[in-house]
Amino acid sequence: MSEQVLVDTAERIRTISFNRPDKKNALTRAMYSAAAEAIEDGDRDPAVRVIILTGEGGIFTAGNDIVDFMEQPPAMDGNEVSPVQHFMQALLNAKKPVIAAVDGLAIGIGVTLLMHCDLVYCSDRSSFKTPFVDLALAPEYGSSQTMPRAFGHVVAAELLLLGATWSAERAAQTGLVGAVTTPDALMETVRNAARILAAKAPDALAKAKALMRRAPGPLTDRIALEGRQFAAQLRSPEFAEAAAAFMERRAPDFDKLG
Structure with a gap:
C-alpha cells in the first residue's frame, strides 16, 4: 500500500486513511489505487466485517490532486479503468458496510464518495463543497442522481450548481451526514458504530x-x-x-x- 494511504485492521474493522495532510489529502492516482485495493481486499477478507474511510491531520480530502489529475485525466469512455474509477467501483461494489468519518475539508470527490457510503459522521469543523461547475466540469459518479434523490433538486443544486460550501450543521440538516461530533469524539463514535455492525450476522x-x-x-x-x-x-x-x-x-x- 502507498504510505499516503494507511490501512489498519482490528476488531474486524478495516480503517483506510488518506495520509497526505501537507497537501490537504488531495488524492493522486497512486492513492486511489491503494485505497481501491484496500477496500477490495477488505471486502474479500472474512476477518473484516466493516470498512471505515477517513483522513489524517484534521482533513478528509480536498479532492483530486489537480497536477496529478491533469497529467493523465481519466478517459471515462469505458475503454480503460483509471485509478479513480477503480476506487469508485470498489466503493460501489463493496458488499460490507462502509462508514465515512469526515473531519475538516471534504471537497469534490470527497463529497461524491459519501453518497456511496452506508453511514457518514463528521466533526463540527467539517465543510463540504463540490466545485465541479466552478471548474467548468460536470458532476461525477452519479452525484447528479444521488444528490437530488437524497436532498431534493433545489437543495442538491446548492452543491452542484451554486457550488455552495456546506457547514457540518447544514450537512446534517440535509442528510448528507448522519451525526456531528467534536473532532476528538469523531473516530470513537465511528468505531462504536463499526463495532455494532461487526457483531451482526x-x-x-x-x-x-x-x-x-x-x-x-x-x-x-x-x-x-x-x-x-x-x-x-x-x-x-x-x-x-x-x-x-x-x-x-x-x-x-x-x-x-x-
Whole structure:
C-alpha cells in the first residue's frame, strides 16, 4: 500500500486513511489505487466485517490532486479503468458496510464518495463543497442522481450548481451526514458504530445493504424480493444462532459459523 494511504485492521474493522495532510489529502492516482485495493481486499477478507474511510491531520480530502489529475485525466469512455474509477467501483461494489468519518475539508470527490457510503459522521469543523461547475466540469459518479434523490433538486443544486460550501450543521440538516461530533469524539463514535455492525450476522447485513442500494422499481417487486430473502434467511445458520441467542438471553456469536 502507498504510505499516503494507511490501512489498519482490528476488531474486524478495516480503517483506510488518506495520509497526505501537507497537501490537504488531495488524492493522486497512486492513492486511489491503494485505497481501491484496500477496500477490495477488505471486502474479500472474512476477518473484516466493516470498512471505515477517513483522513489524517484534521482533513478528509480536498479532492483530486489537480497536477496529478491533469497529467493523465481519466478517459471515462469505458475503454480503460483509471485509478479513480477503480476506487469508485470498489466503493460501489463493496458488499460490507462502509462508514465515512469526515473531519475538516471534504471537497469534490470527497463529497461524491459519501453518497456511496452506508453511514457518514463528521466533526463540527467539517465543510463540504463540490466545485465541479466552478471548474467548468460536470458532476461525477452519479452525484447528479444521488444528490437530488437524497436532498431534493433545489437543495442538491446548492452543491452542484451554486457550488455552495456546506457547514457540518447544514450537512446534517440535509442528510448528507448522519451525526456531528467534536473532532476528538469523531473516530470513537465511528468505531462504536463499526463495532455494532461487526457483531451482526454478516450475510444478513450484506443482503440488507444490497436491498437498500438496489435501484428503485415497483414496490410490489421489492416486497417480493424481500420476502424471498427473508425466507432464505429463516433457513440460515445465522438465523438459527440469532434465535438460539435470543432464547438463551446471550449475545449471538456469528464468528463460530465460519
